[in-house]
Amino acid sequence: MNILWDFDGTIIDSYPVFTRIFRETIGQEHSDEEILSHLKISFTHAREYYQLTDVQMKEIFDKEGNMHPTDTQPFADVEDVLRHANINVIMTHNKRDVVETCLKYYGLNKYIKEIVSRDDGYPKKPDPSSYQYLHDKYQIDLAIGDRDIDILPAKALGIRTCLFQNNTSGADYYISKYRDFFTIDDFQK
Structure with missing residues (x-):
């Protein structure tokens, strides 16, 4: 096959760490479950839903780029x-x-x-x-x-x-x- x-x-x-990174960027008032539900549709959907700025997107990508395999x-x-x-x-x-x-x-x-x-x-x-x-x-x-x-x-x-x-x-x-x-x-x- x-x-x-x-x-x-x-x-x-990888969703637990992606959810954490998103929450750190957009604010603690959003629950992990809420963020995850949007990430599970797509990253683009979550970006649009939370109306992320270019600065916030850079922060997310920088944090993702610094992940070690043991984070997942x-x-x-x-x-x-x-x-x-x-x-x-x-x-x-x-x-x-x-x-x-x-x-x-x-x-x-x-x-x-x-x-x-x-x-x-x-x-x-x-x-x-x-x-x-x-x-x-x-x-x-x-x-x-x-x-x-x-x-x-x-x-x-x-x-x-x-x-x-x-x-x-x-x-x-x-x-x-x-x-x-x-x-x-x-x-x-």
Whole structure:
């Protein structure tokens, strides 16, 4: 099976630190739950919702740039799914060096064939251009993400989709923890 992955919130549990950074920037009067609900739609949505200034955006990006891999962790059992796949590729809005550093720190880089990041100039998800590139090159069987914008490009290309820790309608499969991946009949091959 060839899998296209989102990175943040799908392979790596980065939302707690992103939520903290957002709250530090926009003010303590906003709860973690509120901020997270907007970040889970998209970073762009959260930026627009909170009407962040360019100065605030720079502060957020500077803090994110100073994160160490220990500020986040891989989700439990994600390595088992990565190991099980024939090919794993990532499409992320994060910077390539941040993703590569984190993957290497946790020893997950050996499972990843290619990373397409915001550094590569593709339009942001849900535009399917980056997914089309990866699908043409690797014949993707499944796209896994934690948000609608992660599965919409795959759906547009006819690729099966799996939402992780998200029950929004529209995906072919849903899992809340990665050990559940192997209970789905289609993935036991």
